[in-house]
Amino acid sequence: MTAGGFGPDSGHSIGVAGAGIGRRAVARFIDWIIAGIVGAILFWVLGRVADLPGWISILPGAGFGFLYFVLFEVATGSTPGKKVLGLHVNGAGGADRPTVKESAMRNAYMLLNLIPWIGSILWFFAAIGIAVTVGASSTNQGWHDNFAGGTRVIKR
Numbered sequence: 001m002t003a004g005g006f007g008p009d010s011g012h013s014i015g016v017a018g019a020g021i022g023r024r025a026v027a028r029f030i031d032w033i034i035a036g037i038v039g040a041i042l043f044w045v046l047g048r049v050a051d052l053p054g055w056i057s058i059l060p061g062a063g064f065g066f067l068y069f070v071l072f073e074v075a076t077g078s079t080p081g082k083k084v085l086g087l088h089v090n091g092a093g094g095a096d097r098p099t100v101k102e103s104a105m106r107n108a109y110m111l112l113n114l115i116p117w118i119g120s121i122l123w124f125f126a127a128i129g130i131a132v133t134v135g136a137s138s139t140n141q142g143w144h145d146n147f148a149g150g151t152r153v154i155k156r
Contacts, residue, residue: 018140019087019153021131030081035068066110073103088156092149106148 042064072079077088077097089106091098098106109126112119130142145151 016154019155020140021134023085023087023155024134024153025131027079027081027085027087030084031068031079032065034080035065038068039064063111063114065113066107069107069110070100070103073098074100082153086156088154090152090154092151098148098151102148102151106144106151109144
């Protein structure tokens, strides 16, 4: 066994269970509520204080969700929603937390919402793909985890 509890051949934690889609979905829902409230406040402040047109002031709010997930995952390994449900994001190779690059890659699909009109549709299909691949994976890793080099959400 190597540092971090990973087997030398598997690249996966030994004795650490990957988090299933149900817990991950509830954690994501909690995080969306938090990020949505903060994003709405940003939208309102930018619209009022900076007197920007609505379509410009919504861009930081839409990108805030992405930054929310990346900053929490990199800083602590868990977003508030994941922390409530006892979940943690390990970096590729079993690191305690993902790097900025790994977290940005695993959450990049969220930026699809910045594309006018079709972005929400693309995001929806990406999210469905994540749910299907997490559910079908023996290690509970979605395509976004694999895209990020092998990040993994575990139960702590």
